Amino acid sequence: xxxxxxxxxxxxxxxxxxxxxxxxxxxxxxxxxxxxxxxxxxxxxxxxxxxxxxxxxxxxxxxxxxxxxxxxxxxxxxxxxxxxxxxxxxxxxxxxxxxxxxxxxxxxxxxxxxxxxxxxxxxxxxxxxxxxxxxxxxxxxxxxxxxxxxxxxxxxxxxxxxxxxxxxxxxxxxxxxxxxxxxxxxxxxxxxxxxxxxxxxxxxxxxxxxxxxxxxxxxxxxxxxxxxxxxxxxxxxxxxxxxxxxxxxxxxxxxxxxxxxxxxxxxxxxxxxxxxxxxxxxxxxxx
Amino acid sequence: xxxxxxxxxxxxxxxxxxxxxxxxxxxxxxxxxxxxxxxxxxxxxxxxxxxxxxxxxxxxxxxxxxxxxxxxxxxxxxxxxxxxxxxxxxxxxxxxxxxxxxxxxxxxxxxxxxxxxxxxxxxxxxxxxxxxxxxxxxxxxxxxxxxxxxxxxxxxxxxxxxxxxxxxxxxxxxxxxxxxxxxxxxxxxxxxxxxxxxxxxxxxxxxxxxxxxxxxxxxxxxxxxxxxxxxxxxxxxxxxxxxxxxxxxxxxxxxxxxxxxxxxxxxxxxxxxxxxxxxxxxxxxxxxxxxxxxxxxxxxxxxxxxxxxxxxxxxxxxxxxxxxxxxxxxxxxxxxxxxxxxxxxxxxxxxxxxxxxxxxxxxxxxxxxxxxxxxxxxxxxxxxxxxxxxxxxxxxxxxxxxxxxxxxxxxxxxxxxxxxxxxx
Numbered sequence: 058x059x060x061x062x063x064x065x066x067x068x069x070x071x072x073x074x075x076x077x078x079x080x081x082x083x084x085x086x087x088x089x090x091x092x093x094x095x096x097x098x099x100x101x102x103x104x105x106x107x108x109x110x111x112x113x114x115x116x117x118x119x120x121x122x123x124x125x126x127x128x129x130x131x132x133x134x135x136x137x138x139x140x141x142x143x144x145x146x147x148x149x150x151x152x153x154x155x156x157x158x159x160x161x162x163x164x165x166x167x168x169x170x171x172x173x174x175x176x177x178x179x180x181x182x183x184x185x186x187x188x189x190x191x192x193x194x195x196x197x198x199x200x201x202x203x204x205x206x207x208x209x210x211x212x213x214x215x216x217x218x219x220x221x222x223x224x225x226x227x228x229x230x231x232x233x234x235x236x237x238x239x240x241x242x243x244x245x246x247x248x249x250x251x252x253x254x255x256x257x258x259x260x261x262x263x264x265x266x267x268x269x270x271x272x273x274x275x276x277x278x279x280x281x282x283x284x285x286x287x288x289x290x291x292x293x294x295x296x297x298x299x300x301x302x303x304x305x306x307x308x309x310x311x312x313x314x315x316x317x318x319x320x321x322x323x324x325x326x327x328x329x330x331x332x333x334x335x336x337x338x339x340x341x342x343x344x
Numbered sequence: 345x346x347x348x349x350x351x352x353x354x355x356x357x358x359x360x361x362x363x364x365x366x367x368x369x370x371x372x373x374x375x376x377x378x379x380x381x382x383x384x385x386x387x388x389x390x391x392x393x394x395x396x397x398x399x400x401x402x403x404x405x406x407x408x409x410x411x412x413x414x415x416x417x418x419x420x421x422x423x424x425x426x427x428x429x430x431x432x433x434x435x436x437x438x439x440x441x442x443x444x445x446x447x448x449x450x451x452x453x454x455x456x457x458x459x460x461x462x463x464x465x466x467x468x469x470x471x472x473x474x475x476x477x478x479x480x481x482x483x484x485x486x487x488x489x490x491x492x493x494x495x496x497x498x499x500x501x502x503x504x505x506x507x508x509x510x511x512x513x514x515x516x517x518x519x520x521x522x523x524x525x526x527x528x529x530x531x532x533x534x535x536x537x538x539x540x541x542x543x544x545x546x547x548x549x550x551x552x553x554x555x556x557x558x559x560x561x562x563x564x565x566x567x568x569x570x571x572x573x574x575x576x577x578x579x580x581x582x583x584x585x586x587x588x589x590x591x592x593x594x595x596x597x598x599x600x601x602x603x604x605x606x607x608x609x610x611x612x613x614x615x616x617x618x619x620x621x622x623x624x625x626x627x628x629x630x631x632x633x634x635x636x637x638x639x640x641x642x643x644x645x646x647x648x649x650x651x652x653x654x655x656x657x658x659x660x661x662x663x664x665x666x667x668x669x670x671x672x673x674x675x676x677x678x679x680x681x682x683x684x685x686x687x688x689x690x691x692x693x694x695x696x697x698x699x700x701x702x703x704x705x706x707x708x709x710x711x712x713x714x715x716x717x718x719x720x721x722x723x724x725x726x727x728x729x730x731x732x733x734x735x736x737x738x739x740x741x742x743x744x745x746x747x748x749x750x751x752x753x754x755x756x757x758x759x760x761x762x763x764x765x766x767x768x
Binding site (some may be wrong): 059062065066067070073074079138139164167171172175177178179180183184186193194195196197199252267269270273274277281301305308309310312315316317319320321 | 378387388389390391392422529538557558560561564565566567568569570572575588589590596597598599600601603616618619621622623624628643704
């Protein structure tokens with residue numbers, strides 16, 4: 058019975074990783090931009106929610122809806138006025154700029170909020186759980202997983218059912234031709250980063266409710282997000298969810314054998330997928 | 345206020361005048377100031393340890409003894425390589441007379457090793473003495489090769505104290521003596537779980553059974569494997585030395601999965617009130633080691649302030665709750681003032697080192713003397729032990745937590761504020 062529990066916990070953990078990864082997957086898929094500051098942006102989102110909760114005295118679940126438009130605007134401006142300038146044939150400038158952004162964000166948060174570890178105020182919900190047959194699942198991990206699935210369904214609807222989604226796909230496939238058709242890649246990129254930041258805000262909510270965060274915790278969260286994106290394949294959002302689940306299950310199964318294997322097992326699963334399918338499980342774009 | 349920048353500027357200026365004026369000779373007699381280097385993790389994941397630094401240094405420089413000193417502060421950025429680098433800068437560029445270093449083996453060890461190599465006297469604290477002493481040996485695995493240091497001195501408690509404190513806290517409760525352990529794969533976790541010097545031999549001698557699932561990596565997101573193992577072994581007690589975010593993850597998951605031990609004695613993770621507050625109301629009666637508190641019956645040798653007064657002054661100045669490193673940061677400067685007050689020539693490293701070794705100081709953290717009390721012979725030269733007691737975090741009515749001392753069996757002179765209470 059422990060094995061059923063182990064796998065269930067792993068799947069739920071995968072939801073958290075997928076949530077961390079979806080924003081990254083979106084940005085990576087549309088403009089091939091590897092955002093090394095993604096983890097720090099999640100931490101920044103968590104601080105933003107914390108500030109709203111403290112100032113307005115509301116529940117974190119409400120605060121996240123105020124934080125979303127703010128983060129969207131921030132993402133839009135960030136892409137429009139900083140990251141767009143780094144995009145080009147050379148892949149190095151965006152890497153360097155986002156790496157610098159990551160360090161700047163960490164230190165700005167450290168200045169502003171000190172090194173104290175923080176957590177979003179939690180209610181009884183945090184420790185609540187439901188019994189599903191023989192296993193006990195926490196409400197919070199279930200909510201996290203549900204949100205990850207919702208985010209991915211919503212993003213897929215956006216991608217394949219709306220005009221904006223068509224513009225996203227067109228720009229992703231060939232930015233030059235898309236601009237001949239009257240699409241402004243700069244604006245499309247800015248909107249995409251804005252949407253990615255909305256997802257970052259949702260990830261930040263669960264990061265902050267789940268455990269402590271401090272200004273330096275971002276980069277550690279980035280690596281799993283990356284692996285989930287790569288396992289899933291470039292541009293595939295469902296692939297990202299599956300990638301997260303693969304890492305999550307590999308970690309809990311590894312830990313059940315021996316906790317020394319927990320983190321390593323996740324990385325090994327990632328390497329195995331890369332060996333077998335170098336372009337990930339469901340690559341959408343062919344480049 | 346003396347900022348770090350101002351300090352650096354003025355120190356650059358003085359070293360210039362010294363260079364022009366000839367040799368930098370005995371500080372006290374010449375009216376020039378004795379230079380202390382101070383390294384601590386002021387940014388990065390360990391920064392919570394150093395929150396009181398500025399307050400302590402300001403207080404020291406304003407005191408009568410402090411008027412003879414100049415303190416040059418450097419940040420290790422919680423990074424051992426950076427700590428060694430700034431230690432070199434302090435020794436070579438700032439020409440310090442003595443080094444002070446605090447907080448975790450990741451900071452104390454690289455600095456102490458650098459100072460030992462450069463023959464600069466160094467006093468360190470806030471790291472259990474085993475990782476400090478054994479961690480700096482060429483071959484930590486071979487006790488016969490261990491050598492004492494000539495210029496490096498350390499005061500704090502050791503692993504044996506935390507083991508004895510935790511077990512006597514558990515002995516106050518009715519339990520089935522089944523202990524679950526959370527030992528991460530880092531310096532602390534490996535030392536605590538060591539089959540020779542860690543928890544396992546003492547626990548089995550006292551009739552406890554230990555469920556140790558193995559060393560996990562820090563910043564793990566899932567502890568269901570450990571929780572399942574602890575449930576299977578019916579553990580009444582949990583112990584370990586996780587980092588704060590990992591403990592929050594573990595504790596939240598444990599509650600979700602219905603694992604409710606009677607006692608949870610956790611090192612490191614719940615040292616600071618903020619970390620316990622992060623657990624909302626789930627932190628009530630968590631227990632931890634207490635190295636210093638406002639109720640410790642000690643007073644400062646510099647200002648005469650009692651432990652309670654110092655903590656009160658810190659809260660008044662910063663609006664924050666007291667934390668344990670405050671007392672030890674203060675004690676470091678007490679050591680500097682005491683030792684350098686007893687030497688003729690502060691630039692004579694041998695003389696300073698023998699003055700440190702001869703210390704008999706009643707400080708705000710208790711008596712500091714390098715006489716080998718409670719230590720194995722190999723560490724007796726370089727280590728002085730300070731008292732350790734056990735405490736529990738109690739939820740206050742208006743929110744927030746208070747740390748109440750509940751066990752003083754090793755140091756009855758430190759008053760308790762209550763007795764150990766079961767969590768569930």
